[in-house]
Amino acid sequence: MSGWTRFGKTCQAEGLKLTKTSGGNYPRHATFGEVMTSGVHEWEVHFTSAASANGNRCMYIGVSPEGLDVEKGGHYKAGAFYIRTDDATLHGAGLEDGEQTRVGYNAIGAVVERVFQAGDRIGVKLNLDDGSLQYSKNGEPTGWGFLAGTIKGPVVGAVEMLCIGQALTLLPKATVLA
Structure with missing residues (x-):
């Protein structure tokens, strides 16, 4: 897998790690990898760090059409x-605000507020x-x-980061981190 291919001026890439370094608490879009049009594709993203000021963990991981504005979210x-x-809410094209699907629930049906945390690997298939x-x-x-x-393709791997200090690292295949 190639590294980060498109990201805006508020983010910095160091190898496979992408960090939001400036720009306030506004979502910023970034993409990675080649354009995918068919087949099965798998990758993981390591949740490297939450926001430096407030520990905010809200980021978005998935896919998008190529060419969306990297200075917006x-x-x-x-x-x-x-x-x-x-909180594992699913956000997708065609869904209006309030129609997103929240999928992070525990055994008694309460919303899980800390679904993914720093150190976790988020896999995408x-x-x-x-x-x-x-x-x-x-x-x-x-x-x-x-x-x-x-x-439907074509799409690329994509993330959106919200706060300064948030960082994600691309892992091309399932990788065990020490």
């Missing part, structure tokens, strides 16, 4: 499909042959994702 309204890292996208946490399937028939 909220691209789930423009063809992107994401999972939100703090994109199947463009059937149009589905599924997520995993630390190598274990979560059952969260977008159903077959939802996503």
